Amino acid sequence: MHEHNHNKTVLNRVLRNAIKLAVFSGLIVAVVASINFVTQDRIELEKKQASERILKEVAGQRDIQLTTIADGIYVTTNKQGHTGFIVPAVTQQGYNGEIKLLVGVNHLGKITGVRVVEHRETPGLGDKMLVRVSDWITGFNGKSLQNPPSEGWQVRKDGGEFDQFTGATITPRAVVQAVHHALIKLNSGISQEHLQ
Amino acid sequence: MTSKQIIQDGLWSNNPALVQLLGLCPLLAVSNTVATSLGLGLATVMVLGASNCLVALIRNQVDEATRLPLFILIIAGFVTCVDLAMQAWSFELHQRISLFIALIVTNCTLLGRAESFASKNPVIYSLLDGLMMGTGFLLVLLAMGFCRELLGHGTLFSQMDLLFGDTAKNWTIQFTTDGQGFLLAVLPPGAFMLMGLFLALKNIVDERLLVSARARDIQRVRIDLRTP
Numbered sequence: 001m002h003e004h005n006h007n008k009t010v011l012n013r014v015l016r017n018a019i020k021l022a023v024f025s026g027l028i029v030a031v032v033a034s035i036n037f038v039t040q041d042r043i044e045l046e047k048k049q050a051s052e053r054i055l056k057e058v059a060g061q062r063d064i065q066l067t068t069i070a071d072g073i074y075v076t077t078n079k080q081g082h083t084g085f086i087v088p089a090v091t092q093q094g095y096n097g098e099i100k101l102l103v104g105v106n107h108l109g110k111i112t113g114v115r116v117v118e119h120r121e122t123p124g125l126g127d128k129m130l131v132r133v134s135d136w137i138t139g140f141n142g143k144s145l146q147n148p149p150s151e152g153w154q155v156r157k158d159g160g161e162f163d164q165f166t167g168a169t170i171t172p173r174a175v176v177q178a179v180h181h182a183l184i185k186l187n188s189g190i191s192q193e194h195l196q
Numbered sequence: 197m198t199s200k201q202i203i204q205d206g207l208w209s210n211n212p213a214l215v216q217l218l219g220l221c222p223l224l225a226v227s228n229t230v231a232t233s234l235g236l237g238l239a240t241v242m243v244l245g246a247s248n249c250l251v252a253l254i255r256n257q258v259d260e261a262t263r264l265p266l267f268i269l270i271i272a273g274f275v276t277c278v279d280l281a282m283q284a285w286s287f288e289l290h291q292r293i294s295l296f297i298a299l300i301v302t303n304c305t306l307l308g309r310a311e312s313f314a315s316k317n318p319v320i321y322s323l324l325d326g327l328m329m330g331t332g333f334l335l336v337l338l339a340m341g342f343c344r345e346l347l348g349h350g351t352l353f354s355q356m357d358l359l360f361g362d363t364a365k366n367w368t369i370q371f372t373t374d375g376q377g378f379l380l381a382v383l384p385p386g387a388f389m390l391m392g393l394f395l396a397l398k399n400i401v402d403e404r405l406l407v408s409a410r411a412r413d414i415q416r417v418r419i420d421l422r423t424p
Contacts, residue, residue, distance in 0.1 A: 013259070017259050017261055020258070032273050035281065043287075047287075122383065167379050
């Protein structure tokens with residue numbers, strides 16, 4: 001009889017705790033859900049603006065029309081009716097993880113802009129490739145597959161035309177290579193089909 | 197426990213970073229510049245104050261067995277809210293420190309204060325404790341950010357516009373012309389060493405305080421002896 005009562009009180013306590021935990025969980029979820037409801041539109045807008053800002057920076061022009069073709073590649077059409085491309089480039093040759101880039105190319109095959117979309121390089125060192133930290137990445141503007149020729153697509157330390165950062169060669173080397181590869185890929189593949 | 201004691205504990209004598217040595221991961225990883233330090237610090241103060249408050253509110257309702265999951269649930273809930281709010285109103289800063297915002301949940305300072313203070317004290321004291329512990333953490337973060345930005349980048353208050361908008365764009369003070377600094381200060385080992393220096397400095401100050409307090413006591417005894 002005593003044993004039975006004991007079991008019953010344990011069961012009661014477990015039940016009470018479970019209910020309390022469920023109620024509190026429900027409350028917390030409700031709070032998070034309402035904050036999410038209040039902020040979701042703004043977050044969506046900020047994300048959209050951020051990606052549009054990058055695309056326009058890379059295309060080098062504000063007034064462009066963007067059309068997506070395969071694999072995150074965009075075809076850009078400016079006011080004069082010229083067609084260019086924005087191609088993604090990824091490299092694993094950086095100091096830490098992947099560096100994701102966007103490379104914009106105009107109808108003459110010249111680079112209109114390069115921006116880093118995602119990276120995990122050392123802050124204060126590898127992040128000089130970010131446009132808000134230094135203007136290094138604007139050094140790609142106007143370059144193309146012919147200018148400089150293939151052997152020039154390297155950092156100065158390796159005999160190329162592009163500056164490295166003081167104290168950091170790995171990151172710029174990776175970025176220069178990735179941009180070069182993106183140009184080669186664009187030249188050999190999609191551009192022929194779409195420029196016709 | 198008086199409010200004066202709570203304030204003193206949080207800011208100095210039981211400082212979460214310098215004495216309890218908690219939350220070191222975000223402390224070392226995010227203290228690159230004053231701006232990022234301030235961002236993470238403020239987020240921590242907010243979450244810590246709010247979580248302490250709520251834990252104190254429900255402290256009489258919770259059972260031994262379920263209190264830890266509940267505390268974590270509360271902390272995680274608040275962190276998610278701060279994360280969302282930051283994404284909405286401070287998007288670019290969020291882009292840079294989002295990983296560490298999420299990691300506030302695992303900052304042991306928060307669960308530690310919930311368990312050792314807020315679960316035993318009334319709401320108002322718990323709120324004060326949360327805010328003071330948070331501020332203590334924020335101050336250490338700021339000091340680290342200040343030293344590391346000055347040494348490593350040769351600037352101060354750069355990119356404060358991430359927090360305060362466009363008006364803050366010209367707050368940057370540039371000390372070197374080429375934007376180059378002492379590399380070690382930027383890297384995590386440098387942060388670790390700086391942290392060690394801060395700990396040593398605090399110990400020295402504490403020792404001095406103790407010595408002068410003793411000297412005062414001795415003087416008082418002397419005066420007592422002279423007046424029979």
